[in-house]
Amino acid sequence: MLKKLLVANRGEIAVRIIRAAQDLGIATVAVYSAADAGSLHVQLADEAVNIGPPAAKKSYLNIEAILKAARDTGCDSVHPGYGFLAENAAFSDAVTGAGLVFVGPSGDAIRMMGDKVSARSAAAAAGVPVVPGSAGRVESLGAGRKVLTETGFPVMIKAAAGGGGRGIRIANSLAEFEQAFPQAEAEALAAFGDGGLYMEKVIGKARHIEVQVLADGSDAIHCYERECSLQRRRQKVWEEAPSRALSDELREALCASAVALAKAVKYSGAGTVEYLYDDEADRFYFIEMNTRIQVEHPVTEAITGIDLVAEMLRVAGGERLRIRQGDVSVKGHAIEVRLNAEDPAKEFAPFPGQVAELRIPGGPGVRFDSMLYQGYQVPPFYDSLLAKLIVHAETREAAIMRLIRALNELKIGGLKTTKPLFLALAADPAVRTGDVHTRWLEGWLIENAAALAG
Amino acid sequence: MAQILSPLPGTFYRSASPDQPPYKADGDAVSAGDVIGLIEVMKSFHEVRAETAGTNIRFLADNEDPIMAGAPIADLD
Numbered sequence: 452m453l454k455k456l457l458v459a460n461r462g463e464i465a466v467r468i469i470r471a472a473q474d475l476g477i478a479t480v481a482v483y484s485a486a487d488a489g490s491l492h493v494q495l496a497d498e499a500v501n502i503g504p505p506a507a508k509k510s511y512l513n514i515e516a517i518l519k520a521a522r523d524t525g526c527d528s529v530h531p532g533y534g535f536l537a538e539n540a541a542f543s544d545a546v547t548g549a550g551l552v553f554v555g556p557s558g559d560a561i562r563m564m565g566d567k568v569s570a571r572s573a574a575a576a577a578g579v580p581v582v583p584g585s586a587g588r589v590e591s592l593g594a595g596r597k598v599l600t601e602t603g604f605p606v607m608i609k610a611a612a613g614g615g616g617r618g619i620r621i622a623n624s625l626a627e628f629e630q631a632f633p634q635a636e637a638e639a640l641a642a643f644g645d646g647g648l649y650m651e652k653v654i655g656k657a658r659h660i661e662v663q664v665l666a667d668g669s670d671a672i673h674c675y676e677r678e679c680s681l682q683r684r685r686q687k688v689w690e691e692a693p694s695r696a697l698s699d700e701l702r703e704a705l706c707a708s709a710v711a712l713a714k715a716v717k718y719s720g721a722g723t724v725e726y727l728y729d730d731e732a733d734r735f736y737f738i739e740m741n742t743r744i745q746v747e748h749p750v751t752e753a754i755t756g757i758d759l760v761a762e763m764l765r766v767a768g769g770e771r772l773r774i775r776q777g778d779v780s781v782k783g784h785a786i787e788v789r790l791n792a793e794d795p796a797k798e799f800a801p802f803p804g805q806v807a808e809l810r811i812p813g814g815p816g817v818r819f820d821s822m823l824y825q826g827y828q829v830p831p832f833y834d835s836l837l838a839k840l841i842v843h844a845e846t847r848e849a850a851i852m853r854l855i856r857a858l859n860e861l862k863i864g865g866l867k868t869t870k871p872l873f874l875a876l877a878a879d880p881a882v883r884t885g886d887v888h889t890r891w892l893e894g895w896l897i898e899n900a901a902a903l904a905g
Numbered sequence: 906m907a908q909i910l911s912p913l914p915g916t917f918y919r920s921a922s923p924d925q926p927p928y929k930a931d932g933d934a935v936s937a938g939d940v941i942g943l944i945e946v947m948k949s950f951h952e953v954r955a956e957t958a959g960t961n962i963r964f965l966a967d968n969e970d971p972i973m974a975g976a977p978i979a980d981l982d
Contacts, residue, residue: 486971505971506916792947801947803914831914832971835947 453477453528453552453768457521458496460532461511462836463822464744465492468530471760480524482517484510486830491822498524505832511535514542518549528552528767534834537743538565554767555720556742563716564740568611568649574737577715579708582727582736584651592632595650599628602652608632610639611647618642621653654736656888657727659687660694661741662709663751664722665762667772671713673706674755675781677747680887681876683799683896688869689876690747691786692754695847695885696730705735710776712740721748721763730888746789746839749818753785753843784847786854790821791835794867796904803831808864812857816843816850819861829866837868847885851877871903907957907981911972915946917953919968927968934960935981942966942978953978 455478458468469479469492481496486505493499500520503510510516512535521529529546536542537555544558555561564570568587575581585598588611599606608631610618620635622628632648640646659682663674678694679687697705709724723741728734748759757774766772793799806827811819821838829837842857844850855877858870876882881891896903911917919927919942929941935955941962942953955962959981966978 506969508969801949803947831946832916833947 452770453554453764455480455524455526455528456554456764457482457517457524457526457529458492458532459511459517459529460535460537461487461490461492461822461833463820463839464532464534464746466495466822467820468532468760469495471758471764472530474758475761475764477764480520480526482511482520484832486832489828491824491827500524505830507535507833511833514539514545518545518551521546521551522549526551528554530554530764530767531743533743533746538741540565552767554763556718556722560716560718561742564742567739570739571737573716574712574740577708577712579712579724579737580735582651582654582738585649587649588647589650592629595628595632595648596625598650599625602650604628605653607651607653608635609649609651610635610643610645611649612639612643612645654727654729656731656890657729658694658696658887659725659889660697660705660728660735661723661725661745662706663748663759664709664713664718664724665757665759665766665772665774666713666718666720666722667766667770668717668719669714670772671710671718672772672774672776672779673710674751674757674759674779675706676702677750679747680889681882681892682889683892687747687789688892689786689788689873690750691784691847691850692750693781693784694728696728698733701733701735708735708737712737718742720766721759727889746836747787749820749839749841750785750787753818753841754781754783755779756782783843783845784850785841785843786847786850787839787841788854788858788873789836789869790838790840790861790863790873791869792829792837792866793835793869795869795872796867799869801831801835802867803829804866805829806863806865808862810860810862812840812860814857814860816853817841817857818843823863837863837866840873848883851883875899875902907959908977909941909953909955909962909979909981911944911966911974911976911978912953913944913946913951914974915944915951915972917966917968917970917972917978918943918945918950919964929962929964929979931963933962934958935962944972955981957981 457480479496481499502516531537540558540561546553658680677692679690681689725738726735818841842853961982
């Protein structure tokens with residue numbers, strides 16, 4: 452078992468990790484920037500170390516400062532949380548190189564899953580369905596024409612060196628494809644210094660479904676799936692478990708494929724394998740694997756009763772997985788919404804400020820993961836997540852009723868938050884029936900802009 | 906003399922990205938509406954524009970400085 456853990460993060464996830472460590476009797480060290488001296492994770496940890504000025508680059512992304520804090524306080528381990536350095540292979544290597552335990556996978560596993568082409572190859576090799584497309588780079592227009600027999604139209608032409616939505620062209624016909632391919636090649640060369648292209652079928656209406664895995668380097672299990680189809684600008688805002696879209700048969704196949712991938716890459720710790728699910732074709736396709744604990748992990752904890760962060764800490768401490776696959780079962784339905792310091796009436800403009808009043812919802816089936824307290828000054832330097840409200844009930848319908856009840860109990864005075872968005876979504880017929888896809892919310896926001904502003 | 910004040914709290918940047926030159930150098934003339942820097946608030950970026958024209962801009966805030974809403978960014982003659 453680990454003895455003393457440095458938590459290399461801030462906000463609600465730092466609080467979450469400190470709680471899990473303290474439940475296991477592990478001493479905790481918080482790190483903080485000058486802007487976070489009064490924050491909750493600093494108050495709750497056994498010790499806290501100032502690692503630099505407010506800019507994340509100089510504090511929460513400063514590997515040297517974090518390793519020094521770990522050495523100075525006698526830590527034997529580091530948990531990276533999510534964001535910041537969580538999927539930085541060099542950080543994992545540096546922590547291990549300093550003789551400490553990194554609570555997460557090896558640098559090599561992070562590197563393999565971080566590279567789009569190698570992750571896709573690893574998934575395909577493990578028998579996980581990938582989005583139909585080219586096996587690797589497409590060297591010529593002629594080679595591209597052959598790939599079209601796999602993908603059909605519309606097809607995406609992507610820059611191999613691109614990312615974050617840059618360097619993508621979509622062709623709807625052979626004529627468009629033949630025009631777009633050389634243009635995409637020239638653009639990729641100009642933008643990235645690398646004209647390499649690859650191709651993928653466009654999945655029109657798809658759900659985002661992801662499988663939680665836990666692994667110890669040799670054995671791996673899944674903890675079923677989450678659906679996160681409600682997204683704004685590719686950011687999830689509402690997550691639930693289980694997904695109502697899947698048949699039991701497809702659910703088992705999906706979850707088994709995630710376990711196969713985790714085992715194939717000898718994964719260790721908690722990870723998430725993300726998929727697109729095409730309702731019409733009733734098929735799922737691998738997108739990527741996230742090698743960290745995710746923001747939305749509590750919905751899985753609610754339906755399975757497993758403390759995922761505690762299991763990460765146990766595995767990192769050298770234990771084998773304690774939970775057998777047969778012990779994991781789903782009970783009820785859970786929903787999480789992300790309360791951000793953003794004004795939904797003004798195109799989600801950020802709204803840092805002081806928490807003048809705080810009323811936290813409670814009662815059966817309600818969990819509130821947050822770093823807020825009355826009087827807390829929300830700094831402008833980091834992301835806008837203030838709190839996650841998680842509800843759990845016997846059925847999805849009951850969970851939505853409970854979500855509305857809990858949102859009405861919640862009061863965060865002095866700030867604009869995304870609470871009005873979730874009250875409106877919870878009342879929407881499409882959300883009630885679960886008839887949504889990953890681009891549904893963007894359209895809904897345009898249609899309902901006036902209602903949100905009022 | 907006029908001052909340009911920060912409209913938002915956040916992190917102040919003098920250029921569009923680390924590999925770009927600053928929008929304005931000390932001593933430059935400024936037209937009304939010119940972008941003189943960026944403020945990053947909760948991971949979103951907002952341009953700071955000069956409201957009036959002036960000569961000889963002198964920055965009071967450094968690149969990557971944390972800044973509060975209403976704090977002076979630069980003096981203008």
